[in-house]
Amino acid sequence: MGQTFTESMKDYFQRNTKLELVPSKGDLQFEGAISRYNIAPQAVVSSGNQNVADRSGLMRLTIGVEVAFTNVNKEEDNFKRTFSFYADYDPQATTLTAVESNLVEEIFDQIIFDIFQASVAQW
Numbered sequence: 001m002g003q004t005f006t007e008s009m010k011d012y013f014q015r016n017t018k019l020e021l022v023p024s025k026g027d028l029q030f031e032g033a034i035s036r037y038n039i040a041p042q043a044v045v046s047s048g049n050q051n052v053a054d055r056s057g058l059m060r061l062t063i064g065v066e067v068a069f070t071n072v073n074k075e076e077d078n079f080k081r082t083f084s085f086y087a088d089y090d091p092q093a094t095t096l097t098a099v100e101s102n103l104v105e106e107i108f109d110q111i112i113f114d115i116f117q118a119s120v121a122q123w
Contacts, residue, residue, distance in 0.1 A: 028120070034063065038062045039062075041058070042058040044057065059090075067080070067115055
């Protein structure tokens with residue numbers, strides 16, 4: 001999953017800037033790791049029967065990525081923070097296994113956009 005995120009982020013920056021990717025000692029440097037991967041219920045639906053347990057109407061997948069950004073030419077732009085986003089799915093209509101790759105892609109797209117905005121969008 002980490003490799004998928006890294007490649008997606010490199011692709012996004014190359015498509016949306018004139019920056020060139022270098023193996024080391026670049027003017028802009030990113031370090032990071034996926035720090036959170038959590039699935040939690042978001043909406044409880046009553047079964048309407050006291051003998052049957054209530055169920056979750058929605059489940060939420062949340063992913064967090066810790067990022068350290070360094071701009072060697074403008075140190076005041078440097079930051080270290082966590083970016084996170086989520087996507088919901090209906091566990092009554094599908095399983096996590098069936099939708100996980102699409103949810104992860106959707107979440108990664110938003111996190112990468114947020115990192116882009118925080119790091120280079122002000123140029």
